[in-house]
Amino acid sequence: MTEDWQLDWLDVSGMVNRTDEVLAYPMVDKDPLPRWGTSRITLLGDAAHPMYPVGANGGSQAILDARVLADELADDFDGGLRRYEDKRRRDTADVIFANREMHRASTSRNPAQLASVTENYRNTTKADRRQA
Numbered sequence: 549m550t551e552d553w554q555l556d557w558l559d560v561s562g563m564v565n566r567t568d569e570v571l572a573y574p575m576v577d578k579d580p581l582p583r584w585g586t587s588r589i590t591l592l593g594d595a596a597h598p599m600y601p602v603g604a605n606g607g608s609q610a611i612l613d614a615r616v617l618a619d620e621l622a623d624d625f626d627g628g629l630r631r632y633e634d635k636r637r638r639d640t641a642d643v644i645f646a647n648r649e650m651h652r653a654s655t656s657r658n659p660a661q662l663a664s665v666t667e668n669y670r671n672t673t674k675a676d677r678r679q680a
Contacts, residue, residue: 577598577599577600577644577647577648578597578598579644580597580637580640580641580644581596581597581637583633583637584596584633584637585629585633588629589629590617590629590632590633592610592613592614592617593606593609593610593613593614594606594610596613596636596640597609597637597640597641597643597644599640599643599644599647600644600647600648600650600651602647602650602651605643605647609640609643612636612639613632613636613640616632616635616636617629617632620632620635646668649668
């Protein structure tokens with residue numbers, strides 16, 4: 549089917565054939581980045597850590613990013629961007645992975661298993677709620 553799609557700038561057939569997994573939210577779930585910025589530039593919110601739209605986590609994580617970034621820049625402007633990233637990258641990666649597990653669990657588990665995954669999710673993301 550995709551062999552008929554001719555775009556001079558994109559090999560559609562090759563892209564589809566090389567795709568191992570198709571996600572329900574491909575535009576909002578990406579693997580954690582190894583870094584968010586360089587020099588005097590950084591990313592924040594969905595630009596830094598896109599995730600499934602579960603429980604408004606994208607918005608809440610952006611708010612936490614902004615708070616940590618503001619605190620770090622106010623404390624020491626020159627090193628603030630790096631410290632912000634160092635403080636937030638692990639927490640946001642934990643939320644991304646917890647969201648993925650919730651997504652998988654909702655379609656493949658019985659109610660008791662889903663309750664266990666939900667409890668694990670709450671524990672994983674508890675550190676972020678304490679920072680707020």
